[in-house]
Amino acid sequence: MAADLEYTHVFLIPAIIEDLNRAFMSGLARPLEYRRKQLRGLYNLIDEHEDEIVEALRKDLRKPKMEVVGGELPPIKEDILYFLKNLDKLTKPKKVKPMMSVNSMDRVEIRRDPLGTVLIIGAWNYPVQLLLMPAVGAIAAGNTIVLKPSEIAVHTAALITKLIPRYLDPKCYQVVNGAVEETTELLKHKFDHIFYTGNSNVGKIISTAAAKHLTPVILELGGKSPAIVANDADLDIVANRIAFGKWYNAGQTCIAPDYVLIHPTRATALIASLKKTVTTFFGDDPKRSPDYSRIGSARLFDRLARLLEDRPHDSHVRGGIALGGDHDRDELYIAPTILADVDSNTDPTMLDEIFGPILPILTVSTIEEAIRFVNERDTPLVLYLFTNKNRVTEKVLTATRSGAAVVNDCLIHAVERSLPFGGVGGSGTGSYHGVYSFNAFTHERATLIKTLGLEGVNSIIKYPPYNEKKLAIIKFFTTSTPWFKKGWLKAKIGSGILVLLAVLVLVGRTRQLRRIDG
Numbered sequence: 001m002a003a004d005l006e007y008t009h010v011f012l013i014p015a016i017i018e019d020l021n022r023a024f025m026s027g028l029a030r031p032l033e034y035r036r037k038q039l040r041g042l043y044n045l046i047d048e049h050e051d052e053i054v055e056a057l058r059k060d061l062r063k064p065k066m067e068v069v070g071g072e073l074p075p076i077k078e079d080i081l082y083f084l085k086n087l088d089k090l091t092k093p094k095k096v097k098p099m100m101s102v103n104s105m106d107r108v109e110i111r112r113d114p115l116g117t118v119l120i121i122g123a124w125n126y127p128v129q130l131l132l133m134p135a136v137g138a139i140a141a142g143n144t145i146v147l148k149p150s151e152i153a154v155h156t157a158a159l160i161t162k163l164i165p166r167y168l169d170p171k172c173y174q175v176v177n178g179a180v181e182e183t184t185e186l187l188k189h190k191f192d193h194i195f196y197t198g199n200s201n202v203g204k205i206i207s208t209a210a211a212k213h214l215t216p217v218i219l220e221l222g223g224k225s226p227a228i229v230a231n232d233a234d235l236d237i238v239a240n241r242i243a244f245g246k247w248y249n250a251g252q253t254c255i256a257p258d259y260v261l262i263h264p265t266r267a268t269a270l271i272a273s274l275k276k277t278v279t280t281f282f283g284d285d286p287k288r289s290p291d292y293s294r295i296g297s298a299r300l301f302d303r304l305a306r307l308l309e310d311r312p313h314d315s316h317v318r319g320g321i322a323l324g325g326d327h328d329r330d331e332l333y334i335a336p337t338i339l340a341d342v343d344s345n346t347d348p349t350m351l352d353e354i355f356g357p358i359l360p361i362l363t364v365s366t367i368e369e370a371i372r373f374v375n376e377r378d379t380p381l382v383l384y385l386f387t388n389k390n391r392v393t394e395k396v397l398t399a400t401r402s403g404a405a406v407v408n409d410c411l412i413h414a415v416e417r418s419l420p421f422g423g424v425g426g427s428g429t430g431s432y433h434g435v436y437s438f439n440a441f442t443h444e445r446a447t448l449i450k451t452l453g454l455e456g457v458n459s460i461i462k463y464p465p466y467n468e469k470k471l472a473i474i475k476f477f478t479t480s481t482p483w484f485k486k487g488w489l490k491a492k493i494g495s496g497i498l499v500l501l502a503v504l505v506l507v508g509r510t511r512q513l514r515r516i517d518g
Contacts, residue, residue, distance in 0.1 A: 004154045004158045005151065005154040005155075005158045006158075007151075007179070008175075010181060013182070013185045013189070014189065016174050017117065017146065017189050019171070019174075020172065021117050023171045024172070028171060028172055029114065029142050032087055035139055035142060039080050039136065039140060041168050042136065042139070042168060044167055045163050045164070046073055046132075049159070050069065050073065053068065053128060053156070054068045056158075057072070057127070060155050061125075061250075061294055062292075062294040066291065071248075072126055072128050073128065073129070074415070075129060075415055076136060079137070079417065080136055082435075083140040087140060090112065090140070093109040093447070094110045094112075103450075105451075106448060106450045107447075107448070107449035108447070108449075109449075110445065110446060110447065111445040112438075114142035114443070115141070115442065115443055116193070117146070118138050118192055118194070119145075120145060120148065120195045121148045121183070121197065121198070121206070122147070122150050122197060123197040124151075124297075127152075127153035127157065131148075131150075133432070134197075137437025137440055140437070140438050141441035143193075143441050144172040144173065145173045147164065147176070148177075148178075148183065148186060149175065149177060151179045161175045187209035187210070191213070191215050192215065193440075193441060194206060195217070195220075195430075195432075196217065196219050197220040199221065200223075207219065217429065217430070218422070218430030218431070218432065219430065220428050220432075221381065221426070222255075222355065222381050222427060223378055223379065223380045223381050224352075224354075224378070225256065225257055225380040225381055226257070226258065226261055226370075226374050227257040227259070227386065227410070228260075228261045228367070228374075228384065228385045229261065229386045230392050231263055232388050232389055233386040233408075235270050238273070239270060239273035239274045239276070242274070242384075242386075242410060243274055244410060245410025246410070247282075248411060249293050250292065250356065251355065251357035252295070254355075255411055255413075255414055256410075257410055258360075258380070259359070259362055260360070260361050261362050261370045261373060261374075262361065262362075262363060263363065263364065267340070267363050270361065271322045271338055271340060274338055275322075292336075294333055295332040296332075297332070300356075302329075304327075304355075305329070305334070306348070307348050307349050307354070308337065311325065315340040317340075319342050319343060320339070320340050321337060321340075323336065323337060324337030324357070337357055337359065338361060339359065340361055341361065342362050347360065350362075367395060370396075371395075371396060375400060378426035378427070379423070381403045381428065382404040382405065382406060382413070383396070383404075383405045383406075384409075384410055385407045401425070403427045403428060404421070414433075417433050418434060421436070422436075461473050
């Protein structure tokens with residue numbers, strides 16, 4: 001355990017969860033003005049401590065200020081502003097038109113209720129955004145929250161732990177720090193929702209633990225996101241956009257392009273363009289660039305370094321290093337690296353998500369072959385395609401699956417708040433960002449409010465004892481006449497007349513009974 005970060009004592013965790021449950025059941029987190037106050041507090045936390053956040057991320061990941069101030073923090077602040085502006089509209093019960101005529105005079109609506117006490121487990125690669133952005137949605141929805149920062153990004157976790165109680169109400173929002181032991185203790189307890197960002201192995205552990213309590217989960221995982229380069233694409237532009245997506249945060253981004261699929265005759269030209277782009281972005285020696293991040297920990301560095309073992313620095317050898325390959329464990333540095341003509345069946349970079357600055361180039365002869373290649377593997381978190389042809393775009397998007405798809409760029413969809421962000425299959429389950437974050441932590445409560453009047457009509461229509469007249473009325477009001485059947489209109493009119501007569505008779509009897517009772 002790093003000296004900068006004090007872990008939460010395991011024996012305190014049950015009491016923390018119990019206190020948050022009690023606060024939720026008291027209704028403390030539900031009033032809209034309370035939610036707004038907390039959201040404004042979270043905004044001020046980020047706004048007033050931007051320099052400290054930048055410094056913490058520099059210590060943890062050597063992350064450039066541009067990537068913090070320009071990429072990590074704006075999505076959180078923009079979501080807060082969105083909810084402050086739209087909270088009344090989002091929380092207002094939604095009136096719906098009844099589909100059954102028996103409910104046409106009643107109040108039918110969908111209420112937007114908070115789920116309860118939720119657990120949010122953040123990730124080390126974007127340790128502020130991936131912890132606080134889902135928290136924005138959970139606060140806006142009226143939940144109480146346990147925030148579990150990543151213990152790998154120790155300086156950022158320590159800063160968040162210090163600042164959260166200053167800006168958010170500790171009665172409803174608590175930070176728990178720790179590693180495997182503390183997280184295991186958290187998962188023993190029942191939450192009303194668990195939100196996790198990270199790798200699929202831990203995602204399976206969290207899903208298993210949540211299932212014991214029937215707790216719903218959102219898992220934001222990753223996977224091997226492909227970049228398909230069609231033959232018509234401008235390779236210099238493609239190189240700029242793939243390089244930005246791949247080496248932003250030193251490749252430690254769940255939506256980074258994991259590998260490239262390109263025609264054999266264009267692979268060498270793409271590698272040449274990528275080399276030029278890397279020099280433009282980071283200079284002749286990326287290790288000295290202030291704009292290039294470091295690997296999150298020694299353990300993560302070692303995993304990536306093993307992927308480079310025994311590779312010749314020769315782009316003409318299959319799987320050889322065409323660019324980069326340099327690494328320094330003391331600095332947790334791995335250079336922007338390109339591997340040429342990688343064998344998809346035997347190369348270790350193709351077994352799991354790379355999650356680092358290593359980019360394999362694979363060759364395929366046709367777009368159809370690229371589609372087959374993608375479909376034979378786990379569903380990626382995002383699919384990238386580079387082409388100017390609508391026909392190719394439509395073909396690839398129709399024939400493949402992915403959590404998201406971006407044509408002719410990388411990463412940029414993650415900051416578009418009108419789009420849901422999430423995976424499917426092996427890349428995750430559930431989504432968030434913008435209104436989808438509110439939906440993620442909200443239960444749509446079906447609500448039907450009827451009058452206590454007209455009980456006489458109820459008693460002669462739907463209550464036992466049953467008879468043929470009641471059956472005809474119930475069938476009329478609960479079963480639509482299929483319009484595709486011959487003679488449906490005549491049958492509908494006929495049954496309507498019979499029901500009307502039956503209702504008149506039954507209402508007449510009801511009035512007669514009331515006069516007798518009176």
